[in-house]
Amino acid sequence: MTPGATFNRSSQGEPLSVGFVLLHRFTLLPFAAFVDCLRLAADEGDRSRQLRCHWTFMTSTGEPAASSCGASITPCQPFRDPQEFDYIVVIGGVLDDADRADTTALAYLRRAANAQVPLVGLCTGAFALIQAGLMTGRRCCVSWYHHRDMIQRFPTIEPVADRLFVDDGDRLTCAGGSAGADLAAYLVERHLGKAWAMKSLRIMLLDEARIGAHPQPQPVVFGKIEDRLVRRSIAVLEQHLGEPISMETLAERVGTSRRNLERRFRETLGVGPQKFARDLRLRYGLWLLHYTGKSVTEIGERCGFADTAHFSRHFRSAFGMPPSEMRKRAEEPGSDRVDPFFLHIESRPAV
Known part of the structure; x- marks a missing residue:
């Protein structure tokens, strides 16, 4: 699937449907930036009805998901049929060698890939896509902060750390942080039109979406x-x-x-x-x-x-x-x- 392609569900006028896979101690900012962009594009004003966009929060157990800052997201559901979604977005958490991989979540990501559902790795969610064996031969965007972690853990993967996100067709990866809003706006514009993407960003007090090639800020x-x-x-x-x-x-x-x-x-x-x-x-x-x-x-x-x-x-x-x-x-x-x-x-x- 080529970058910029439009998928069948939304091209037929159906709402943009996104499933979120929230891993243990996931990072809250990229998740919030992404889902709020969907929420604001889904309805008129700020009423939060899931009309033009649908979203579902999922965990391996269906229990609430604990973020890295301690806040929990609820309600969450067990993993649903991946073909219900236009995209499945996996959001990773704090990198800790003591934490075991969520094998149930990795199996679900492989199932989604086999069903040809595009996968999005936000922040360290890209690490989960790699662990699932789904990034071979793919470009993988990562924050400059986690660049060395990725090289050490996955030496065969070539990380991209000088841009906000990478659209590699049915694999999209994002550096995280506020860039979650940029990637969400990119997808909203693709499926619903530029006006809805801009509506979300303006309410979020963002002037406009930065393109994927926009450089990550380098601390100097x-x-x-x-x-x-x-x-x-x-x-x-x-x-x-x-x-x-x-x-x-x-x-x-x-x-x-x-x-x-x-x-x-x-x-x-x-x-x-x-x-x-x-x-x-x-x-x-x-x-x-x-x-x-x-x-x-x-x-x-x-x-x-x-x-x-x-x-x-x-x-x-x-x-x-x-x-x-x-x-x-x-x-x-x-x-x-x-x-x-x-x-x-x-x-x-x-x-």
Whole structure:
């Protein structure tokens, strides 16, 4: 089944029907974002009648489902005939080696796949699809936060961690979090039309649905910056990770002179804004090395470096090894790695 295909039930004017498989300690936000998008598209106003959309919550036992935050969802039903649904959405929970796989749920997912019902893996629900043997040869979207977990647990699977969701025909996977609303809106638009998808998003106070290829937010800077001007400057630099921005332009954006900007950076962080900006883009490159399959050349370009040699030279100076070696080390189990998540920064104490 090709991405973007429309399935028979809804094309015949029937309501969009979705079955939810809630695994133990499932993550609440992607579930709530997804089902609320359906709820708001299902009826006029905010009356919550299941007219244009139907949804059913299911667990292996039919008992209420406990989420990772402790809230429970009820009522839940035992697994129903998968052919009752246009999609079956499985939502995973906290990754814990001590938790055993829900073999009943995995068997149900295989049954649904055999019935040619499209399967959606939200958040760590993608892990369940893999455990069920249903993602062989498929692209699998995962949050950057769980990227390394997936590589370690399923080394034959190639995770995609630089986008919100992946539509691979009858397998759809989503990074989770608020992207659950984007994927739900994508499916609502496919089956019911753009107006109903937009209606849901507007009531949810979302401007519009982000497309699947929209990049996941990458955490780059972490730390408390006391100087408001420096803090604003860093926010601008984070918005220009893919292109070098001149210091004159940066100063103009934050309403100061280049000389004052450089002085404030040195007083606050101990480095000038130009070096800080380059280090920020290098840290972004480090993240891309760890969490995407992009080539070193592509990463250098995406981080705003003129050529691969330029990128590699600065990368080696910052991290002690060239990008190619860093990628090899990152793929070795148990290897010590430079933290790709955050550029830790602290304000210098006022003198």
